[in-house]
Amino acid sequence: MVSGCVDPSVPIPPPVPSKAYGHQKRYGMEDAAAPGLVRHNCVSTATRDMWDRLFNDGYKADVVIYTDNGDTIYAHANIIGTASPVIKGMLKQAKRHGKWHTISIRGVPHDAVRVFIRFLYSSCYENEEMNQFIMHLLLLSHAYVVPQLKRLCEWHLEHGLINTENVIDVFQLSLLCDFPRLSVISHRMIMKHFKEVYATEAWIAMKKSHPFLEKELRDSVIIEENMRKDRIRKRNEQRIYSQLYEAMEALVHICRDGCKTIGPHDKDFKPNHATCNYEACKGLESLIRHFAGCKPRVPGGCVHCKRMWQLLELHSRVCADSDQCRVPLCRILKEKMEKQSKKDEVRWKLLVKNVLGTKKIGGSPFFLPVTSSYSSVS
CATH class of the missing domain: 3.30.710.10 (Potassium Channel Kv1.1; Chain A)
Structure with a gap:
């Protein structure tokens, strides 16, 4: 061509x-x-x-x-x-x-x-x-x-x-037909809407035809519920430890600098006192006033005083320098630690570890470093 x-x-x-x-x-x-x-x-x-x-x-x-x-x-x-x-x-x-x-x-x-x-x-x-x-x-x-x-x-x-009516069938088919992603998605839906899924005809049929699979799903629900409760518990504990850390900071602030109308005896308070940046000061101020005026003022004699004694002892355990600290009874309570039982000592060390662990970055210079608290527990 x-x-x-x-x-x-x-x-x-x-x-x-x-x-x-x-x-x-x-x-x-x-x-x-x-x-x-x-x-x-x-x-x-x-x-x-x-x-x-x-x-x-x-x-x-x-x-x-x-x-x-x-x-x-x-x-x-x-x-x-x-x-x-x-x-x-x-x-x-x-x-x-x-x-x-x-x-x-x-x-x-x-x-x-x-x-x-x-x-x-x-x-x-x-x-x-x-x-x-x-x-x-x-x-x-x-x-x-x-x-x-x-x-x-x-x-x-x-x-x-996929819905609550067919999710059991989808889950079974995903296992039978090799759908790994679909099995995960359907399993999550079963966990999330277990009560609705449990009442469906598909669940009843699975219970008769595949009792072992039905048992595994029920066990998964129990495990998931326990994990959820554990997460809530840990979150609540973390919040409490964070509040205790803030209370320790507020206690040092009150005893060293003073706050509004309360503070060390040599502090001269002025009417236009600067606004306090510690949220824990409000509750701690009233607790300190009660502790100062309560007649029993013994660890087991008053609920409020008992709480104050616990805060003072916790502070003595996290305080970095008891000789320079202005929190009352700090050095006395630190010396008292040596006379405590081993069981109480382990319990307090664990509490100190968790409280200081809430502020791993930028911790207060008045408290022990976090690494010290960890090693003391172990």
């Missing part, structure tokens, strides 16, 4: 696909030209319609698919065998009756099988059909090894089709 000449018998090649084809909508996004009909790649709408028409008309079909209730679906061996390796193997084993292959797909509704076979042709489906047969399509996609449909079913379940 001479260069530059075009042979009229050679068809003109199609244009190069534009970059826009690489940005097609995925996973359940509707095609603008046909609402409800989902498109998944750059194949044109006309081509998809042609494949749908080939399936619906059954033109030169050579496969008969038997479904439940004796219903049949006609298909083409080359198409469905190429789309599914399992069906390809079934067709090789199927006996030919004249020009027809015969295979059976049972255990799911006839309409679900029809939606499945249509997908093998054109990768299309109606949203209503997906909503209605999602569980059957999930099973069929796994049994006949159709990865694209399998991913679509998983996506639709994750984004709205």
Whole structure:
């Protein structure tokens, strides 16, 4: 052929696909030209319609698919065998009756099988059909090894089709059909809505057919509840330790600098005293006033005094320099530690560790470093 000449018998090649084809909508996004009909790649709408028409008309079909209730679906061996390796193997084993292959797909509704076979042709489906047969399509996609449909079913379940009524079935199928992500999602929903799920028929059926799985789920709920309670307990404890640390700071502030109308005896208070930045000062101020005026003032004689004694002892244990400290009884209580029982000493050291541990960064210079409190406990 001479260069530059075009042979009229050679068809003109199609244009190069534009970059826009690489940005097609995925996973359940509707095609603008046909609402409800989902498109998944750059194949044109006309081509998809042609494949749908080939399936619906059954033109030169050579496969008969038997479904439940004796219903049949006609298909083409080359198409469905190429789309599914399992069906390809079934067709090789199927006996030919004249020009027809015969295979059976049972255990799911006839309409679900029809939606499945249509997908093998054109990768299309109606949203209503997906909503209605999602569980059957999930099973069929796994049994006949159709990865694209399998991913679509998983996506639709994750984004709205899974609910408290079908979550048990989804969970069981996800374990059976190797859907690790879907099993995690369904398990979380079971844990979150256990009371509603427990009352469903699916749970009752699972209890009869898979009692071990039912027991594992109940055990998971118990473990999850215990972990939730443990998190709440630790959060409450952390809040208490933080409040005790703030109380220790406020106590040093009151005894060293004074706060409003209370403080050391040599402090000269002025009417325009600066605003206090310690939130714990308000409650601690009234507690100190009570402690100073209470007649019993013994550790076991008054509830409020007992609390003040505990705060003073805690301070003596976290104080970095008792010789320079202006908190009352600090050095006396620190010397008293040596006479305490080993059990009380361990308990106090653990409390000190937790209190100082709330301020690992930027701790007060008047308190022991956190590392010291940790080593003292061990």
